[in-house]
Amino acid sequence: METIKKEGQTGARLRRVDRFLVDVRRGIPVLIENPDGSGLVLLAAELVTPVGLADFEVLPNTQRSCVLLTPKRAETLKIHLYTEGAIAVELPADQPLATLRHLTDPAKDLDLPMMGPFKAQRDPLPDAAPAALKAAKLAGLLPAALVRDLDVPARDWAQEQGLLCLPGTEIMAADDLIAGALSPDSAELELVTSAAVPLAGAPDTRLIAFRPEGLFGGGPEHIAIIIGNPDTQKPTLVRLHSECFTGDLLGSLKCDCGDQLRGAISQMQNAGGGIVLYLAQEGRGIGLMNKLRAYHLQDQGFDTVDANLRLGFEADERLFQSAATMLQKLGVHQVRLMTNNPDKVAELKNHGIDIVERVPHSFPSNEHNKAYLQTKKERSGHYL
Numbered sequence: 001m002e003t004i005k006k007e008g009q010t011g012a013r014l015r016r017v018d019r020f021l022v023d024v025r026r027g028i029p030v031l032i033e034n035p036d037g038s039g040l041v042l043l044a045a046e047l048v049t050p051v052g053l054a055d056f057e058v059l060p061n062t063q064r065s066c067v068l069l070t071p072k073r074a075e076t077l078k079i080h081l082y083t084e085g086a087i088a089v090e091l092p093a094d095q096p097l098a099t100l101r102h103l104t105d106p107a108k109d110l111d112l113p114m115m116g117p118f119k120a121q122r123d124p125l126p127d128a129a130p131a132a133l134k135a136a137k138l139a140g141l142l143p144a145a146l147v148r149d150l151d152v153p154a155r156d157w158a159q160e161q162g163l164l165c166l167p168g169t170e171i172m173a174a175d176d177l178i179a180g181a182l183s184p185d186s187a188e189l190e191l192v193t194s195a196a197v198p199l200a201g202a203p204d205t206r207l208i209a210f211r212p213e214g215l216f217g218g219g220p221e222h223i224a225i226i227i228g229n230p231d232t233q234k235p236t237l238v239r240l241h242s243e244c245f246t247g248d249l250l251g252s253l254k255c256d257c258g259d260q261l262r263g264a265i266s267q268m269q270n271a272g273g274g275i276v277l278y279l280a281q282e283g284r285g286i287g288l289m290n291k292l293r294a295y296h297l298q299d300q301g302f303d304t305v306d307a308n309l310r311l312g313f314e315a316d317e318r319l320f321q322s323a324a325t326m327l328q329k330l331g332v333h334q335v336r337l338m339t340n341n342p343d344k345v346a347e348l349k350n351h352g353i354d355i356v357e358r359v360p361h362s363f364p365s366n367e368h369n370k371a372y373l374q375t376k377k378e379r380s381g382h383y384l
Helices: 002-025 050-056 071-076 096-104 129-138 154-161 168-172 174-181 245-249 257-271 288-299 304-311 321-329 342-350 370-380
Strands: 030-033 039-044 066-069 087-090 144-149 165-167 189-196 205-212 222-228 236-242 273-279 334-338 354-359
Touching: 002 030, 002 039, 002 129, 002 165, 002 168, 030 129, 030 154, 030 168, 039 050, 039 129, 039 154, 050 096, 050 144, 066 071, 066 096, 066 129, 071 087, 071 304, 096 144, 129 144, 129 168, 154 165, 165 168, 168 174, 189 321, 205 321, 222 257, 222 321, 236 257, 245 257, 257 273, 273 321, 288 304, 304 370, 321 342, 334 342, 342 354
Parallel strands: 030 165, 236 273, 236 334, 334 354
Antiparallel strands: 030 039, 039 144, 066 087, 066 144, 189 205, 205 222, 222 273
């Protein structure tokens, strides 16, 4: 009974976070509550309109609104890092929206090198400040937020205005909640359906669809591609493949993703069977829109790591709990992992999967992805 009660509480917290993030992604103001009952009104920075900015300036507070940035983004803009977890930058009275755009989106950093200097707040920020950045990131947006402290109790004001309010601690715990829901011994990842899908070069193929049950309104679906008839009682040939719209579908030459996907399927077919886990975490977990932003920065000369950091993200935002859970539900406990990425090996081991062998999985470079592969090797530690 206690276990059921605990799982119910976790599910309720995930649903609250889900509804909160839907409003963040729609550009609707939300409130994040500090432990003392005060609050922070939040708008995702990239969705702020002139009307939204004007509405912010009449909220119940004597201070002006400010922009929250990640320390990585602030460091890129040569802003002093007086605070930890989040950096608050004041908006000027003139051209506040243009400044907001430049602060949050690095697309024009090289075109506007003389903007600034930007003034960061020195005083400690509210406890909710890092949660505001976390909310924008979880919503699939740039990790930056237009915020304003409230002079009134957060929950009361939110109820009056018909806005959602969530404790900052609940948002910051979202990763732990997700990890718990997707742990290998959890029943939260549901096998939805399976079907035979003959592939070119691998006609005996089945697709098995998984969905995180109850997580974020159903959550992103992941697909297990079963090639042939792998013997799951023996170490199974497995590849974790994060979806790549540009490489997998369009055949982009900027990465090696398409080669790796099709190469894995071919190698598994020749070996008599294997499993490709096709994971819904585009662009190393930052999403397609932000990946295209990173590509724009790469066109300006930044490598893949620096592009992500300039956007305010980590170099790699992916999680692999779901992959471990999928393998467990497929009855796979020992794998021969096709990868050049040491992090994938470590992550699967941490989640209870026995890595019997790492199978190298590299392909020749071309003139468009040579630097990309070099960055993988030198900065991300890939075995290339």
